[in-house]
Amino acid sequence: MSTSHSIAAKKFLENQTYATWHDKTFWGVRAKRDKLAFELPEWERLRDKASAIKRHTLTNIDMYLEMFSEAAEKNGVEVHWAKDAQEFNEIVFNILKSHNAKKLVKSKSMLTEECRMNPYLEERGIEVVETDLGERILQLDHQDPSHIVMPATHLSHDDVGEIFERELNTEKGNHDPTYLTYMARLSLRDEFLTADAGMTGANFGIAATGDIVVCTNEGNADMSTSVPKLQIAAIGLEKIIPDYEALSVFVRLLARSATGQPSTVYTSHFRKARPGADKMHIVIVDNGRSQWLGDPQHWESLKCIRCGACMNTCPVYRWSGGYSYSYFIPGPIGINLGMLRNPKEYSGNVSACTLCLSCQCVCPAKVDLGTQIYKWRQALDSYGVANKEKKMMVKGMDMIFDHLSVYNAATACAHFLNGMGPLVNNGLNPWAYAHKMMKFPKKPFHKQFEDMEKNEK
Amino acid sequence: MSTKKDIIDRCRANIRERLIRPTLTDLNPTVYDDPLEKFISQAQVMGCRVERAKSTDEVDAIIKKVYPDAKIVASSLPYVKSASLNPDTVPDAQALNGVDVGVIRAEFGVAENGSVWVMQKVKERDVCFISENLVAVMPEHVVSNMHEAYGEVSFNDYGYGVFIAGPSKTADIAQVLVMGAQAARSMTLILIPDL
Amino acid sequence: MKVGLFIPCYVDAVFPEVGMASYKLLRHLGLDVTYPKGQTCCGQPMANAGFAKDATQLASKYESMFKGFDYIVAPSVSCTAFIRLQYPNILKDANHKCEIASRTMDLVEFLHDVVKIKGPLGRFPHKVSLHNSCHGVRELHLSSPSEMVVPRYNKIKDLLNLMEGIEVVEPEREDECCGFGGMFSVEETAVSKQMGEQKLMRHAATGAEYITGADCSCLMHIAGINAKEMKYPAIKFLHVAEILASGIK
Numbered sequence: 001m002s003t004s005h006s007i008a009a010k011k012f013l014e015n016q017t018y019a020t021w022h023d024k025t026f027w028g029v030r031a032k033r034d035k036l037a038f039e040l041p042e043w044e045r046l047r048d049k050a051s052a053i054k055r056h057t058l059t060n061i062d063m064y065l066e067m068f069s070e071a072a073e074k075n076g077v078e079v080h081w082a083k084d085a086q087e088f089n090e091i092v093f094n095i096l097k098s099h100n101a102k103k104l105v106k107s108k109s110m111l112t113e114e115c116r117m118n119p120y121l122e123e124r125g126i127e128v129v130e131t132d133l134g135e136r137i138l139q140l141d142h143q144d145p146s147h148i149v150m151p152a153t154h155l156s157h158d159d160v161g162e163i164f165e166r167e168l169n170t171e172k173g174n175h176d177p178t179y180l181t182y183m184a185r186l187s188l189r190d191e192f193l194t195a196d197a198g199m200t201g202a203n204f205g206i207a208a209t210g211d212i213v214v215c216t217n218e219g220n221a222d223m224s225t226s227v228p229k230l231q232i233a234a235i236g237l238e239k240i241i242p243d244y245e246a247l248s249v250f251v252r253l254l255a256r257s258a259t260g261q262p263s264t265v266y267t268s269h270f271r272k273a274r275p276g277a278d279k280m281h282i283v284i285v286d287n288g289r290s291q292w293l294g295d296p297q298h299w300e301s302l303k304c305i306r307c308g309a310c311m312n313t314c315p316v317y318r319w320s321g322g323y324s325y326s327y328f329i330p331g332p333i334g335i336n337l338g339m340l341r342n343p344k345e346y347s348g349n350v351s352a353c354t355l356c357l358s359c360q361c362v363c364p365a366k367v368d369l370g371t372q373i374y375k376w377r378q379a380l381d382s383y384g385v386a387n388k389e390k391k392m393m394v395k396g397m398d399m400i401f402d403h404l405s406v407y408n409a410a411t412a413c414a415h416f417l418n419g420m421g422p423l424v425n426n427g428l429n430p431w432a433y434a435h436k437m438m439k440f441p442k443k444p445f446h447k448q449f450e451d452m453e454k455n456e457k
Numbered sequence: 458m459s460t461k462k463d464i465i466d467r468c469r470a471n472i473r474e475r476l477i478r479p480t481l482t483d484l485n486p487t488v489y490d491d492p493l494e495k496f497i498s499q500a501q502v503m504g505c506r507v508e509r510a511k512s513t514d515e516v517d518a519i520i521k522k523v524y525p526d527a528k529i530v531a532s533s534l535p536y537v538k539s540a541s542l543n544p545d546t547v548p549d550a551q552a553l554n555g556v557d558v559g560v561i562r563a564e565f566g567v568a569e570n571g572s573v574w575v576m577q578k579v580k581e582r583d584v585c586f587i588s589e590n591l592v593a594v595m596p597e598h599v600v601s602n603m604h605e606a607y608g609e610v611s612f613n614d615y616g617y618g619v620f621i622a623g624p625s626k627t628a629d630i631a632q633v634l635v636m637g638a639q640a641a642r643s644m645t646l647i648l649i650p651d652l
Numbered sequence: 653m654k655v656g657l658f659i660p661c662y663v664d665a666v667f668p669e670v671g672m673a674s675y676k677l678l679r680h681l682g683l684d685v686t687y688p689k690g691q692t693c694c695g696q697p698m699a700n701a702g703f704a705k706d707a708t709q710l711a712s713k714y715e716s717m718f719k720g721f722d723y724i725v726a727p728s729v730s731c732t733a734f735i736r737l738q739y740p741n742i743l744k745d746a747n748h749k750c751e752i753a754s755r756t757m758d759l760v761e762f763l764h765d766v767v768k769i770k771g772p773l774g775r776f777p778h779k780v781s782l783h784n785s786c787h788g789v790r791e792l793h794l795s796s797p798s799e800m801v802v803p804r805y806n807k808i809k810d811l812l813n814l815m816e817g818i819e820v821v822e823p824e825r826e827d828e829c830c831g832f833g834g835m836f837s838v839e840e841t842a843v844s845k846q847m848g849e850q851k852l853m854r855h856a857a858t859g860a861e862y863i864t865g866a867d868c869s870c871l872m873h874i875a876g877i878n879a880k881e882m883k884y885p886a887i888k889f890l891h892v893a894e895i896l897a898s899g900i901k
Binding site for chain 1 (some may be wrong): 487551582629637
């Protein structure tokens with residue numbers, strides 16, 4: 001009765017030292033988030049407002065998209081529209097090509113991961129340099145992110161040290177994070193200075209003013225866009241919010257939820273190209289979002305502001321790691337977004353949830369993540385991807401619970417299992433993997449109750 | 458153009474019910490009795506050094522005191538006499554690489570997170586990021602929270618502004634906090650009452 | 653006030669003593685309590701596995717069985733939460749409205765919020781580590797979730813503290829999931845086991861003699877792991893009802 005996630009998770013847990021460290025690290029981030037949240041008595045009201053603003057914006061997104069693009073165009077920005085990943089990649093490539101740009105520095109963007117933009121551009125001769133340190137480490141080692149905010153946190157400083165020794169010629173054996181960060185800084189500095197174009201994602205797009213708002217701690221979004229001549233911003237259409245009043249709610253929640261900081265170091269507002277630079281470009285991407293908006297059960301997943309708090313609090317994520325999920329976004333939000341993307345392909349993640357609902361208690365935009373996973377489970381059978389053994393087990397339960405006589409017979413006999421240790425404590429019984437089989441009483445409650453009633457009479 | 462129309466039409470078709478926007482009147486955000494004091498302590502938590510001065514005349518001396526080894530100072534502020542580079546007149550952004558101290562003006566501070574609002578006022582804004590160390594000279598004007606802050610932000614024709622809260626940071630290697638990822642490695646705030 | 657006792661399938665089959673303790677406790681408090689015959693399961697196992705429709709028949713049966721009661725009380729938070737939150741959806745599909753869902757209460761919230769017992773109930777001079785089950789915390793609001801910025805409270809703790817001589821403690825990460833999750837425990841065996849071991853370790857670290865909670869399924873999971881690995885052979889497991897009823901003849 002295994003799923004793609006459960007198989008990968010089992011493998012992840014083989015290295016207990018590492019798994020324990022992984023759990024502790026991400027729980028530490030959750031604890032930092034708690035500390036910051038509890039400093040604000042208005043925290044729950046902020047979450048309510050954030051959710052309501054997103055619900056409002058998403059259900060009026062047609063209007064806000066018009067507003068946003070109009071404001072951006074008024075600022076002198078060229079706005080592009082991409083219906084899917086392919087179109088997005090083509091648009092970016094054509095912008096780069098028309099400016100004869102060969103090297104692109106970019107700050108972190110889950111949207112470009114979603115569209116697999118880097119390989120597309122690289123195949124066409126563009127050198128793409130990730131400038132977020134975590135993303136850069138992964139790029140040098142040809143890995144994918146394992147978390148949406150802390151993409152390389154699954155690596156230890158020794159792992160990073162070895163990658164840098166190989167790729168950046170750092171001192172052998174010097175795996176001190178401060179030293180390694182400095183070496184990455186020096187190497188990236190050269191990239192910023194020689195890049196032809198800079199690209200950012202967007203945490204928010206402001207409809208009223210046309211701003212692209214990007215939140216970083218490293219300052220790499222600003223380095224990427226304040227040195228090269230050409231600036232491109234990529235934004236998923238659900239990231240548009242009305243105005244600064246709305247933004248003030250989200251910026252207060254974002255960094256506190258993501259990393260337990262009162263704000264990111266840089267909250268940058270880009271409205272137009274720098275003096276002397278080429279025209280700024282914004283690419284608005286749909287890639288499924290407009291369809292998801294119409295899903296009455298799951299459209300609220302679009303409220304997500306990509307803080308990663310649901311991953312940090314999710315015990316299944318902490319004990320299985322980002323790579324055990326088959327969708328490129330892991331954790332509770334990843335399970336949901338994967339199912340919106342392609343339920344047949346990504347249903348193997350739906351098992352990765354105990355329905356503990358901690359995720360929806362931390363989500364700053366109040367996406368009901370766990371409840372939605374429950375709903376996805378209800379739909380698995382209709383997609384033809386329900387687990388056959390599980391289905392049989394449920395049919396078996398129907399047989400027992402729907403028929404009182406069968407139920408009574410089963411509970412009356414259950415205690416016979418007590419004497420059959422080897423028969424029940426074996427590999428065929430998944431419960432026995434972790435547990436000693438429970439001891440069934442001679443008489444179930446309903447029998448004992450009957451006896452008691454008889455005695456009392 | 459047609460892709461734009463397609464996308465917006467598809468959104469419109471998939472919206473079932475238009476929900477109203479909430480007001481923030483009942484949010485009651487945290488405000489501080491002494492926002493300036495909170496701002497200073499929070500900026501320090503974010504890794505800033507905070508200096509107080511009576512007038513802009515003291516700025517050069519403070520830069521010298523805090524960054525005694527600095528060789529190249531870049532600023533467009535008229536009272537920074539120690540500046541040898543002006544981000545307003547350098548030929549390009551790359552010319553600011555190697556600056557030891559960049560000195561800029563910040564408009565106001567935010568108590569809840571120790572950030573300052575910086576509106577681009579020079580041709581090459583990378584002075585805020587590419588300089589090894591950043592100094593922001595600012596008035597003693599502080600708001601409590603980001604709601605108030607977004608009521609105060611202003612833009613000019615450069616069309617760029619940023620909240621900065623301390624030096625560039627990362628914890629991307631094994632969750633160890635390191636100051637000075639890609640941008641400034643330290644940040645000093647100089648508060649002047651009547652700036 | 654007519655109280656119907658609902659004893660979910662696994663309590664009936666595996667933990668009859670918890671059912672007996674609940675019944676005794678309610679009777680001891682002078683309540684008019686009835687245990688209707690012919691009960692089986694609430695349907696949660698099927699629904700959490702993705703087959704909520706398979707719970708329809710059970711939900712209808714539950715509804716007709718408990719129609720005449722003011723409150724239906726069950727010593728199991730996850731079953732209660734399932735009935736209260738999901739029956740209205742499940743029965744809506746079958747074209748009717750389920751009004752008794754809101755009258756279904758977990759034993760703890762019933763004693764705390766409706767009966768409002770103030771004790772004393774008896775002596776239990778032991779150190780117990782309280783297991784806060786997820787559905788109790790985040791669906792039935794038996795305690796303030798550790799994630800949320802709300803005033804701190806814990807109804808189970810309040811009740812346990814009515815026992816004379818008791819010392820109630822909570823493990824570190826006081827409401828983190830134990831990893832049971834119904835079908836999760838057989839579908840994601842490795843993570844389920846890992847989480848259960850962690851939970852057990854944190855409970856044991858409190859130095860408590862007993863681990864107690866308002867949901868036998870979490871306890872069954874943790875106890876099953878302990879019975880297999882025998883890391884903490886001295887630790888005993890009791891449902892809250894058993895502790896509260898321990899002084900009643």
